Amino acid sequence: MQNTCDLYTDKKSQFGPYSAFDNGACGVEGCADVYKKYGSVVGCQHIPYNTGIFAAYCEQPGCGYPQWYSLPGPCTGKSFNEKNDQCKIADPGGFCEEVTGERDCTYNVEDAGEVYLDELYKTVTKWFTWDQFCETQIEYNNKTDYGIGVNWWDGIYNPAKCRDRYNKVIAKFKEKYPEKPPHLTEPRCDFYESDPKDYFTMTGSGFSRTFAHRKMY
Numbered sequence: 001m002q003n004t005c006d007l008y009t010d011k012k013s014q015f016g017p018y019s020a021f022d023n024g025a026c027g028v029e030g031c032a033d034v035y036k037k038y039g040s041v042v043g044c045q046h047i048p049y050n051t052g053i054f055a056a057y058c059e060q061p062g063c064g065y066p067q068w069y070s071l072p073g074p075c076t077g078k079s080f081n082e083k084n085d086q087c088k089i090a091d092p093g094g095f096c097e098e099v100t101g102e103r104d105c106t107y108n109v110e111d112a113g114e115v116y117l118d119e120l121y122k123t124v125t126k127w128f129t130w131d132q133f134c135e136t137q138i139e140y141n142n143k144t145d146y147g148i149g150v151n152w153w154d155g156i157y158n159p160a161k162c163r164d165r166y167n168k169v170i171a172k173f174k175e176k177y178p179e180k181p182p183h184l185t186e187p188r189c190d191f192y193e194s195d196p197k198d199y200f201t202m203t204g205s206g207f208s209r210t211f212a213h214r215k216m217y
Contacts (some may be wrong), residue, residue: 001042001071001106001107001108001187002099002100002101002106002107003016003038003039003041003042003101003106004017004038004039004041004101004102004103004106005101006037006038006039006103007038007039007041010037010038011193013190013191014044014187014190014191015041015043015044015069015187015189015190016034016041016042016043016044016191017031017034017043017193017194018043018044018045018068018069018191018194018195018214019031019034019043019070019072019076019194020070021070021072021073021076022079023041023079023080024073024075024078024079024080024083024207025076025077025078025079025082026072026117028132028194030158031076032076032077035072035076038103038152039091039094039102039103039104039106040072040076040093040103040104040106041094041106042069042070042071042092042094042106042107043069043191043193043194044067044069044187044189044190044191045067045068045070045071045189045194045195046066046067046098046189046192047066047068047145047196053196055114056159067186069111069189071094071095071107072093072094073093073094073095074087074088074090074091074093075087075088075093076093077090079090081126081203087112091132092104094106094107095107095108095109096108111178112180112183113173113176113180115169115172115173115176118153119172120165120168120169120172121150121152125142129216137149137150138150139152139153140152140153140154140156142156145157152165153155153165154208168182169192
């Protein structure tokens with residue numbers, strides 16, 4: 001990725017503001033003004049490390065802050081079923097084959113492979129058909145901190161168990177894609193204006209680590 005000179009001149013950052021896209025449309029107030037001013041810039045946002053369903057469940061120091069990225073596609077203000085050729089010409093987004101940093105050419109993405117939860121669950125529990133699973137099982141209950149029929153997420157805030165889950169995902173990826181690197185360098189998010197103001201300690205949903213640590217594993 002390479003964002004526009006207009007962004008760097010104004011903000012002195014490599015990344016722009018983060019924009020959440022729902023059903024293909026940017027739902028953040030003012031995002032249309034951002035793209036009009038700076039072009040289709042890639043955004044980023046820091047999110048909490050100690051609370052919330054998207055948090056990295058580990059302790060500071062030594063825990064990398066999780067980050068979100070936004071990559072604007074064509075017709076940023078319209079949902080998927082409203083995107084047409086006319087709006088794609090007027091607002092092409094930032095995806096391109098050879099990134100230049102122009103307003104309509106800020107990033108390129110490619111498929112790196114995937115690991116399915118199904119592939120991981122099969123190694124830790126009796127396997128069910130989805131009909132059986134939905135009737136009798138539960139992947140994870142954040143009030144009890146364990147699943148029924150699936151124990152993959154048990155101890156979800158436990159740093160050691162989190163590391164074990166991570167290692168199993170990496171091992172499965174290596175097994176499926178031995179020719180690909182299992183890790184890529186994380187780009188540093190250097191934009192803070194669109195962060196939740198309390199992101200270091202408070203923002204997020206679900207139970208906090210304090211609650212989870214009272215559990216016995």
